[in-house]
Amino acid sequence: xxxxxxxxxxxxxxxxxxxxxxxxxxxxxxxxxxxxxxxxxxxxxxxxxxxxxxxxxxxxxxxxxxxxxxxxxxxxxxxxxxxxxxxxxxxxxxxxxxxxxxxxxxxxxxxxxxxxxxxxxxxxxxxxxxxxxxxxxxxxxxxxxxxxxxxxxxxxxxxxxxxxxxxxxxxxxxxxxxxxxxxxxxxxxxxxxxxxxxxxxxxxx
Numbered sequence: 001x002x003x004x005x006x007x008x009x010x011x012x013x014x015x016x017x018x019x020x021x022x023x024x025x026x027x028x029x030x031x032x033x034x035x036x037x038x039x040x041x042x043x044x045x046x047x048x049x050x051x052x053x054x055x056x057x058x059x060x061x062x063x064x065x066x067x068x069x070x071x072x073x074x075x076x077x078x079x080x081x082x083x084x085x086x087x088x089x090x091x092x093x094x095x096x097x098x099x100x101x102x103x104x105x106x107x108x109x110x111x112x113x114x115x116x117x118x119x120x121x122x123x124x125x126x127x128x129x130x131x132x133x134x135x136x137x138x139x140x141x142x143x144x145x146x147x148x149x150x151x152x153x154x155x156x157x158x159x160x161x162x163x164x165x166x167x168x169x170x171x172x173x174x175x176x177x178x179x180x181x182x183x184x185x186x187x188x189x190x191x192x193x194x195x196x197x198x199x200x201x202x203x204x205x
Contacts, residue, residue: 012051019047022070024080089129096120 002010023043030036049062070077101118108118123130 015050016047019043019050019066021081022066022073022077024077024084026080026083029076029080085129088126092122092126092129096122 020043023039023046025036025039027033027036030039046062046066049058050066052059099120101120104118104120108115
């Protein structure tokens with residue numbers, strides 16, 4: 001059951017997310033650091049004004065300002081959203097390419113480990129990104145789904161679990177921080193740990 005504090009936190013999160021989706025400039029959209037810093041200050045001010053229930057008229061004014069901003073900056077907003085979507089897609093695909101279906105095969109019954117059809121959890125959770133070949137930054141050389149799939153299969157790790165020397169190593173932490181996908185990676189790690197404990201409990205029982 002949600003408490004009053006939970007409802008407030010949810011409202012703050014939703015308001016902030018909405019403002020950030022509209023006022024989504026990056027540093028590259030500004031002439032320099034001072035302009036970008038001012039943009040960040042204005043964005044935070046917008047969030048606070050929308051959350052301030054002490055003056056309904058000022059709250060409505062802030063809402064109208066946000067709507068006007070969305071209209072007047074429509075092209076920039078759409079372009080930045082596409083760029084972020086492309087960055088997220090590339091990051092997720094790289095994670096999948098590096099990991100392959102290693103964990104899925106290891107966790108599968110022994111007799112099924114060499115079968116086809118395994119999918120990385122990220123391919124399922126973010127199927128829309130993996131199936132969407134449109135790209136604002138790489139439209140000149142799109143890949144077909146079959147090409148992506150064949151490349152992923154070619155990189156699938158089939159080595160025994162004890163042979164860790166053959167597993168690829170990349171600085172995934174830096175890669176994910178740069179793309180803003182920390183939550184995706186944390187959830188992946190949390191799920192792996194939780195599943196491991198569940199299996200251990202079943203075996204012990």
